[in-house]
Amino acid sequence: VLKTYVNNKALVNYQELQKNPEQLETFNASLGAVDPSTYQSWDEAEKIAFLINAYNSFTLESIIDQNPLKKSIRDIKGVWKGRKFNIAGDSKTLDNIEHKTLRVEFNEPRIHMALVCAAISCPPLRNEPFTGEKLDQQLDDQTEKFLVSPHGFRIDRQKGTVYLSSIFKWFGEDWKKTYGIDDKFTGNANQRAVLNFISDYLSPEDQEYLEQGNYKIKYLNYDWSLNKQ
16 A cells, blocks of 8 residues: 555655555454454564554545545544544554554653654654554654654754754653753753754764753744645
């Protein structure tokens, strides 16, 4: 499904997917058919990969279920909190998968670079599924791609301003456990942790600029329009 309907700019051909939903329906049914004991037997990376794939795939289903297609996922009533999906013998909403499972059971803030809520300002949708075996490499790749995109991060040295995706504002807390730091960067504890995380993916010049801490932090406006081709 991802190879067929997602292009190299991470945009989705929702109209074609809507006409040919069988593969997506089969995949989503297979997520519900996973036995809970099988899921519990997996290691952490396999569980995280499974849950990210489920979130992204259920999101695709939510979009193409609307006829005509909505301009934004936010126009779909109850899309995050109301609509339930079968997953590993359980019934979960998208919010359950993200906020009650992934963010609570695992200390892996890079999930926010991989969960794609069908909006232009979201991280890019990969045209391959996540796997336990390649998860670390895939999450790093997602982070790199997001940070070089206009929606992820940029530095304006003339204005002395660092621009961050609103994702880092909404979920900044998730970076504190691993990346919390007091003696470098600027901003509050969440912002310092996020900048510490980001700096691992930057050039030495940008890294040095962030570490010395003499700048303002601003958050980029979030474009919720559909990530469609």
